[in-house]
Amino acid sequence: MTAPLWRNREFNLLWTGQALSELGDGVALLAMPLLVLALTGSPVAAGLVGTAAGVARLLCRLPVGVVVDRVNRRRAMIVSDLIRLGAFAGVGAAILLDRVTLPIIVALAVVDAICGSLFGTAEHAALRSIVPVAQLPLAMARNEARSHGTSLAAPPLGGFLFSLAHFLPFLGNAISYLASLIGILLIRKPLQSRAGREEGEGGYAAAIGEGLRFVLTNPFLRAVVIISAPLNFALTGVTFAIVVTLQRNGTAPAVIGVAGTLVAAGGLLGAVVAPVFQRRLSLAALGRLICWAATLLLGVSALLTSSIAAAVPLALVVFLGPACNAALFGHQAAITPDRLQGRVLSVMFLVSNSAAALAPVLVGVMVSSWSGAAAIAVCTGTVGISALVATFGSGLSTVPAPVEDAREEDHQQPVASWQGRDGQP
Structure with missing residues (x-):
């Protein structure tokens, strides 16, 4: 019988260390532009x-995927934490000595982005x-709760400390990276299987090509990428447009901050109840639900742009996000x-997030011109593409069974499949 996730020592060490690390990241994310x-x-x-x-994050995404598959993941995470610990401690010392400059801050941001991409992909x-395969969706949901919780707590803490x-x-x-480092060092189990370790045959292009082929030839993963790219673009664009x-309507900054808090709170609450959605809905149903709900709710936001009420429908969409993300990426990890x-994670993250990176610029032009x-209406239309693919495409319904890796003596936990309510593996 599989032990409950809350009794999984390794997962709890990783989760706790990253909760502190992400809180520190959020604090620094606010402090960097304030310092500049x-x-x-x-x-x-x-x-x-x-x-x-x-x-930097965009350029390193694919190389990071190769590194994570070809080196010891524990060492990669340790090195990443050590570099960031030293970088942030060094900049803190430079501030104290009144030696900090803009190039130093830019260099810090680049180093942090590269190491963060490496650590996040490895984690x-x-x-x-x-984590046993059967518990991967629940583990992903708890990671979603961690991320939304720290994103809610970090800005006020960062402002206070600054x-x-x-x-x-x-x-x-820097101290948060020390906590993360200690957590990684205390984990006893290997963070990758010996049988699964990529030995590095072939060059970089061949390695990336294998990851691309796996995503593009797998109907489920291909559907997730096609659905998530327009959805991420829309959510980022609508947030920026609101x-x-x-601001253009003269709304006080404090009130605009309340709108952001509403959205963040929606994500945190959604992460808490994500396991309920996962138990009651299949992967396909979850994907279709968030797409059609986003199409409807973001359309409502377009009618409410004169007040912070526009953030309420967006918060409801974000509320559904953790359950969908946890289920889809939990199954990605299993298959x-x-x-x-x-490499598969890097390909999916790159495609899914690249469109979102363009959203502020494109939406800014639309807000200025129209x-x-x-602008929100256009974003809503892009979500319609996701909804159509989720509904009429076969990718989400064709859910492959989890893959069993040979784990030899370094992996003693069983690998079991999990099922949605409709019986799909």
């Missing part, structure tokens, strides 16, 4: 930091080695061979 504004007074310079981090890939002393958010993030439109986990309501 304090140094330069330039919004453009502050935006440069975020842009540099985004570009996601390692779940299959420490107001006390500019170096405190950076020192706090903020810009409220992907261990040796391909990093209106916030028109």
Whole structure:
């Protein structure tokens, strides 16, 4: 009999360490542009930091997938934490000594983005080695709750620490990486199977090609990518459109902040109840539900752009997100061979998030040229593409069975399949 997830020592160590690390990340994410504004007074310079981090994250996504499959994942995570710990501690010291400059902050943002992509991909890939396949969707749901909870708590904490002393958010993030590092070191089980370790035959292009082929030739994974790209674009675009439109209408910044809190709270609540959705709905039903609900609710947001009420329908969509993400990516982890986990995740993240990265620019143009309501309406139309694919495509309904990796003596936990309510594996 499989033990409850809350008694899984390795998962709890990883989860707790990453909860602290993500809280530190959120604190630093707020502090970086504030520090640049304090140094330069330039919004453009502050935006440069975020842009540099985004570009670095995008460029390293595929290489990171190869690294995660070809090196020891535990070591990759440890090295990533050590580098970020040193980088944030160093910048904190530079602030104390009044030696910090814009290039230093940009370099910090780039290093953080690259190491964060490496650690995040390795963590996601390692779940299959420490969590039984039957519990992967629940583990993903708890990770979703962690992310939404820290995103809700980090901004006010970051603002408070920055107001006390500019170096405190950076020192706090360095300490959070130390907590993450300790958690990884305490995990006893290997974070990848010996049989699944990619030995590195062939070059980088061949390795990436194998990951691409696995995603594109698998009907389920292909459907997830096609559905998630327009959906992520729409959610990012609508969030940006609401903020810009409220600001143009003269809404107080504190009120705009309430809108953001509503959305974050919707995600946190959705992560808490995600296991209920997973027990009662199949993968296909969850995918169709969020797509059609988003199409309807985002359309309602387009009618409410004059007030923060526009954030309420968006919060309801975000409420459904954790259950869908946990179920779909939990099954992705189950059906992907261990040796391909990093590359498959990198391909899926790259395709799914690239469209979202373009959303603020495109939506900004639409808001300036037309209106916030028109921009949200266009975003709603893109979600309709996801809804049609989820409904009439066969990918979500053709759910492959989990793959069993040979685990030898380093993996003693059983590998069991799990089923949705409709009996699909």
